[in-house]
Amino acid sequence: MHTDYQRLCAYLSQADASALRSTTMDEICARFNISTHDADLCFYTDFGMSGEEIIAELLLL
Known part of the structure; x- marks a missing residue:
């Protein structure tokens, strides 16, 4: 999963x-x-937010 x-x-x-x-x-x-569940666990660990929240942040850039 790490590579994915x-x-x-x-x-x-x-x-x-x-x-x-x-x-x-x-x-x-x-x-x-x-x-999505596994990705969100990694996102929360690395960034403190869900994948959807990360996408929202990227759209603000």
């Missing part, structure tokens, strides 16, 4: 706003073979 999570984070760091607006966290996680 790293790939997911790399995608989120490079995705443009239109790509993030046009999909859900469930769809993004499915692309990287990681459950």
Whole structure:
């Protein structure tokens, strides 16, 4: 799962706003073979927020 999570984070760091607006966290996680629940656990550990909250923050940038 660690590699899938790293790939997911790399995608989120490079995705443009239109790509993030046009999909859900469930769809993004499915692309990287990681459950939304597992991704959220990692996100909370690393960043203190859920995947949806991270996407919202990225859209503000």
